[in-house]
Amino acid sequence: MPANWAPFQRIYNGRVEWPTGPMTGLNPGFAPTWVEAWVVQGTGTSQNQIWQGPSQSTAQSSWSGFVPAQWTAAEPGWKSGNFSAGPALGITLLAMRNNNTGVHEFDWWVDPITLF
Secondary structure (H helix, E strand, C coil), X not given: XXXXXXXXXCEECCEECXXXXXECCCCCCEEEEEEXXXXXXXXXXXXXXXXXXXXXXXXXXXXXXXXXXXXXXXXXXXXXXXXXXXXXXEEEEEEEEECCCCCEEEXXXXXXXXXX
């Protein structure tokens, strides 16, 4: 798996700004081309309840200017509701290009995160 979420993500004005994490395990023959990240947070009190809560999307379509070995999604997408400090879930889709063949591949990951 080529990446992870940083375990702690900052909330600003009710949204996660900007989702980020370490880029680990990326094959040296590949270069990241874009990333899309979603954050979801449930609210509820019952084990049998469907938890509804805030969610958002962010993306990064240009890979220049980033810290090596790190992904960051800094292009705002949609947001529904406002996040609060506490547990959440980060979901990410990464597009990579094979430097030798030009073929694109995709990978995704899901991590529990803490918002603060």
